[in-house]
Amino acid sequence: MPHPCPVVLVLGPQGSGKGTQAALLADAIGFDHVSTGAVLRHHVNRDSPLGARVRRCLERGELVPDDVMLRLVEAELDAAEHGVVLDGFPRTVDQAVALASLASAEVVAAVVLTAPLDVLLDRLTRRRECPGCRATALAPAGYVDTVACPNGDGIAVRRSDDAPRAIARRLATYDQQATALLAWCRGAAPLVTVDGDRPVLTVLDDIVAGLVRHTSRIVPPAAVCRAVQAVAP
Numbered sequence: 001m002p003h004p005c006p007v008v009l010v011l012g013p014q015g016s017g018k019g020t021q022a023a024l025l026a027d028a029i030g031f032d033h034v035s036t037g038a039v040l041r042h043h044v045n046r047d048s049p050l051g052a053r054v055r056r057c058l059e060r061g062e063l064v065p066d067d068v069m070l071r072l073v074e075a076e077l078d079a080a081e082h083g084v085v086l087d088g089f090p091r092t093v094d095q096a097v098a099l100a101s102l103a104s105a106e107v108v109a110a111v112v113l114t115a116p117l118d119v120l121l122d123r124l125t126r127r128r129e130c131p132g133c134r135a136t137a138l139a140p141a142g143y144v145d146t147v148a149c150p151n152g153d154g155i156a157v158r159r160s161d162d163a164p165r166a167i168a169r170r171l172a173t174y175d176q177q178a179t180a181l182l183a184w185c186r187g188a189a190p191l192v193t194v195d196g197d198r199p200v201l202t203v204l205d206d207i208v209a210g211l212v213r214h215t216s217r218i219v220p221p222a223a224v225c226r227a228v229q230a231v232a233p
């Protein structure tokens with residue numbers, strides 16, 4: 001695509017609904033959805049050389065080194081057609097600064113999803129992912145190991161980084177980085193903060209409405225959702 005690639009960042013703690021909302025938002029505005037966590041898990045599952053390098057970081061809930069992440073993100077931006085909804089990157093100010101310095105990226109807005117800690121923990125302990133199609137489903141309780149894939153594609157299982165110790169480490173890492181990262185984002189692009197502890201489509205409505213209000217770079221197709229119809233000319 002012609003450079004620079006317009007980028008919408010989706011930020012928030014693990015379990016705030018970033019993956020779900022980023023995918024829906026990308027569909028709504030005609031951008032590609034790039035989840036750095038999903039790209040890394042794909043490499044781990046295929047046992048590629050990159051997968052072998054990052055497997056331990058993912059299993060422990062630790063951050064993958066910045067140089068690896070930046071190369072991966074740059075390749076995804078180069079491959080995008082219209083723009084990218086970036087989910088899972090940046091995680092730190094260093095990553096944000098590195099992203100902003102890429103000639104191939106133009107950060108047009110950042111969305112921040114929030115949810116109370118008990119909601120995050122509940123979602124993460126019950127989250128199951130289909131190894132085949134990557135769809136996620138919530139188990140009825142944390143001790144239920146597997147559920148049917150919502151796409152009928154087999155069995156959804158607990159992600160290795162959703163083990164209780166890894167969850168605690170990932171949420172702590174997010175907390176350590178969040179204040180500085182959000183401050184950086186606020187200075188770099190319009191920031192749209194949305195309460196993620198509500199029904200999925202209500203959250204999506206607010207995200208799209210907030211983006212339309214704050215940047216002219218996002219043009220959602222008409223009739224995507226209620227709020228867009230209310231806000232768009």
Ligand code: AMP
Binds near residue numbers: 037064088089090
């Ligand atoms: P996620 O699915 O976004 O929670 O990411 C899963 C795991 O992938 C994280 O716990 C990290 O090990 C790794 N990861 C994803 N994005 C990044 C990033 N921006 N920087 C470093 N590590 C990352």
